Amino acid sequence: MKEEVEDLEIYKKKIIPGKEIEILIKIGELPSRTPVHIPIFINKSQKPGPTLLLLGGLHGDEINGVEIIRRIKEDNLHIPNNGTIITIPVLNIFGFNNFSREVPDGKDVNRSFPGTKSGSLASRMAYNLMKEILPHVDFGIDFHTGGASRTNYPQIRCDMKDPMNRQMALAFNAPFTLQSSTIKKSLRSESSKMGKNIIVFEGGESLRYDEFVIKTAVDGYRRFIGKMGLVEEFEIVDEEPSIIIDKTRWVRASGAGLFRPYVYSGKQIEKGELLGEINGPYGHFKIKIVSPIDGFVIGLNNNPVVNPGDALLHLGVV
Numbered sequence: 001m002k003e004e005v006e007d008l009e010i011y012k013k014k015i016i017p018g019k020e021i022e023i024l025i026k027i028g029e030l031p032s033r034t035p036v037h038i039p040i041f042i043n044k045s046q047k048p049g050p051t052l053l054l055l056g057g058l059h060g061d062e063i064n065g066v067e068i069i070r071r072i073k074e075d076n077l078h079i080p081n082n083g084t085i086i087t088i089p090v091l092n093i094f095g096f097n098n099f100s101r102e103v104p105d106g107k108d109v110n111r112s113f114p115g116t117k118s119g120s121l122a123s124r125m126a127y128n129l130m131k132e133i134l135p136h137v138d139f140g141i142d143f144h145t146g147g148a149s150r151t152n153y154p155q156i157r158c159d160m161k162d163p164m165n166r167q168m169a170l171a172f173n174a175p176f177t178l179q180s181s182t183i184k185k186s187l188r189s190e191s192s193k194m195g196k197n198i199i200v201f202e203g204g205e206s207l208r209y210d211e212f213v214i215k216t217a218v219d220g221y222r223r224f225i226g227k228m229g230l231v232e233e234f235e236i237v238d239e240e241p242s243i244i245i246d247k248t249r250w251v252r253a254s255g256a257g258l259f260r261p262y263v264y265s266g267k268q269i270e271k272g273e274l275l276g277e278i279n280g281p282y283g284h285f286k287i288k289i290v291s292p293i294d295g296f297v298i299g300l301n302n303n304p305v306v307n308p309g310d311a312l313l314h315l316g317v318v
């Protein structure tokens with residue numbers, strides 16, 4: 001880690017130690033010409049230490065992440081004793097305002113990295129983050145939720161083969177930690193090329209508050225900043241070690257109808273266990289869904305109306 005506190009400038013703004021600096025990045029405008037800004041908060045301590053990035057709302061409808069960061073700020077946990085914490089509660093402002101995962105042209109910001117200065121809106125967002133913020137960052141947590149009516153049990157996703165990722169994931173100690181390779185053009189994959197470690201927290205469902213998920217994430221974050229040296233003291237409350245998931249698989253609908261789960265998200269399951277049923281809406285058939293593995297339910301579809309091939313349950317193998 002750095003020996004002394006270095007001068008820091010972001011978007012040509014001098015970051016003063018011991019003071020919260022808010023920067024508004026102009027990312028574009030609405031067709032009405034209303035300017036659109038991304039607010040970024042920077043808290044640099046008087047002491048040297050690592051720089052942590054907290055990112056929410058990369059997918060604009062994944063509100064649990066936004067709320068997790070808001071609670072972190074409410075409890076003043078975004079102010080480090082050592083080093084710097086850069087907080088971006090909502091990256092995809094367009095999607096956030098439109099209740100949408102994507103930006104208005106339908107592009108996914110998390111498939112647009114490293115981005116370009118004058119590319120599509122998603123590409124511009126990615127470019128700004130890569131060029132102006134990531135060079136200052138040592139590591140980060142990117143907060144997500146399940147999409148398309150699917151809920152995720154609180155979990156960290158990262159490539160556990162990387163020792164730093166492993167250290168970060170174990171510091172956070174979410175109920176589950178998933179071995180997860182990076183997806184091309186995602187923030188995780190492009191930042192790892194820069195030598196920056198970004199781990200992903202996944203919990204709950206888009207456009208829905210999940211109090212258990214939010215509390216679990218804030219607790220994990222407390223452990224994280226303690227163990228990663230950003231604060232001097234931290235509390236450990238009855239920690240169960242995270243369950244490491246090496247492989248995952250989706251159970252998909254073999255036919256259309258109404259899906260009724262018999263298991264809850266987070267449940268340990270056995271091979272052959274009845275996980276749910278797909279019922280014909282007029283009562284004329286029933287398809288039983290049986291677990292193909294021993295493992296855990298790490299994600300669950302909450303939309304009862306399903307088509308053939310729809311993802312119903314995400315299962316994790318230990």
Ligand SMILES: [Zn+2]
Pocket residue numbers: 058059062144145
């Ligand atoms: Zn997401």
